[in-house]
Amino acid sequence: MARSAKDARLAQPSGRARKPDAKAPDAPARLSPGDALEIYRAMLLIRTLDGRMMTLQRQGRIGFYGACTGQEAAVVASAYALRKTDWIFPALREGAAMLLRGFPLVPYLAQVFGNSGDVTKARQMPSHQAARAVNQVSWGSCIGTQLPQAVGAAWAAKLKHDDTVVLAHLGDGATSSADFHTAMNFAGVFRVPVVFFCQNNHWSISLPTSKQSASESIAIKAVAYGFPGVKVDGNDGEAVWAAVSAAVARARGGGGPTLVEAETYRMGAHSSSDDPSKYRDPKEVEAWRARDPLDRLRARLVREGHWDAGKDAALSAQLLAEVNSAIAEAEALPPPPVGSLFDDVYCALPWHLEEQRRELLAGR
Numbered sequence: 001m002a003r004s005a006k007d008a009r010l011a012q013p014s015g016r017a018r019k020p021d022a023k024a025p026d027a028p029a030r031l032s033p034g035d036a037l038e039i040y041r042a043m044l045l046i047r048t049l050d051g052r053m054m055t056l057q058r059q060g061r062i063g064f065y066g067a068c069t070g071q072e073a074a075v076v077a078s079a080y081a082l083r084k085t086d087w088i089f090p091a092l093r094e095g096a097a098m099l100l101r102g103f104p105l106v107p108y109l110a111q112v113f114g115n116s117g118d119v120t121k122a123r124q125m126p127s128h129q130a131a132r133a134v135n136q137v138s139w140g141s142c143i144g145t146q147l148p149q150a151v152g153a154a155w156a157a158k159l160k161h162d163d164t165v166v167l168a169h170l171g172d173g174a175t176s177s178a179d180f181h182t183a184m185n186f187a188g189v190f191r192v193p194v195v196f197f198c199q200n201n202h203w204s205i206s207l208p209t210s211k212q213s214a215s216e217s218i219a220i221k222a223v224a225y226g227f228p229g230v231k232v233d234g235n236d237g238e239a240v241w242a243a244v245s246a247a248v249a250r251a252r253g254g255g256g257p258t259l260v261e262a263e264t265y266r267m268g269a270h271s272s273s274d275d276p277s278k279y280r281d282p283k284e285v286e287a288w289r290a291r292d293p294l295d296r297l298r299a300r301l302v303r304e305g306h307w308d309a310g311k312d313a314a315l316s317a318q319l320l321a322e323v324n325s326a327i328a329e330a331e332a333l334p335p336p337p338v339g340s341l342f343d344d345v346y347c348a349l350p351w352h353l354e355e356q357r358r359e360l361l362a363g364r
């Protein structure tokens, strides 16, 4: 346990990344230019997508949307540290990690429209994407509930002796939930291959993190559960990727869980139903704008000669065109067939539901 305490003490209050665990295999500290570009492209896609979808919500074309603006480095670079066979149990803002893992844009957007293009048959709230094809489960909406589920999946992997790792996302607000304690404790005791990745974006809707917890950091909470906690600058894509890669390598190698705290900031509203001007100081938002994760990764790529303003403008235009075309395609899809309401719950439909299904379909 001494090692855990030491690791947590290494958490940097400045938000700089701690050096990845030297003992962890396969965890190089630097992103190659190709990987940095791929991460940047995915971040820019999400920024573009979120902007368009918030506009659609204001136009009344979708009911609800949750953006991750300002947190793109944390969302993308954490997922980038995984293998395709690993699992993601997201919280509110990590849906778009699916796109990085190869899920197509049209069914992704069809979930928000809640129509027949949605692989989850329009049964979830908008912005709760999930797909078996990319090993990403749906968030359950209740804060923290995904954490024991993620630990259960990681425990199953351990019992089956496969080398799957589970990435369990949470926000700072979720650290006050009972499920956070349950999950962290079980994960520590059974040394399951899970990485808890907490995006500390300073707010839980209107509650600041300072009122959420009296701990000096979120990362330090891991000490009590007997495993390492690491704090990184969540707006630095490379720092996030390096910390999560080290944690993933540790989990895959049988070393057990890690809690990674990524310090970031929610630049926009909590969701399309929220107005943050009612509870936070615009000066705070402006201060964080200077630490924009896209600007920072772009600056690195430009500085190292891998990117320039012309390429950036061309990519922005291309992604906007891709997003607009996918929106048009997804929006035009018909609603899910009404009979699908009865699918997937029972192996053999009980007589009374069969009767209701017949009546419903006959009335159409």
Ligand SMILES: Cc1ncc(C[n+]2csc(CCOP(=O)(O)OP(=O)(O)O)c2C)c(N)n1
Pocket: 092, 093, 141, 142, 143, 170, 171, 172, 173, 174, 175, 201, 203, 204, 205, 266, 270
């Ligand atoms: C058990 C529970 N309590 C309250 C809510 C309402 N709620 C939805 S999101 C949220 C804040 C979550 O904050 P955080 O975990 O920091 O995530 P963030 O929104 O900042 O990404 C709350 C309180 C909920 N969904 N579930």
Ligand SMILES: [Mg+2]
Pocket: 171, 172, 173, 199, 200, 201, 202, 203, 204, 205
């Ligand atoms: Mg938060």
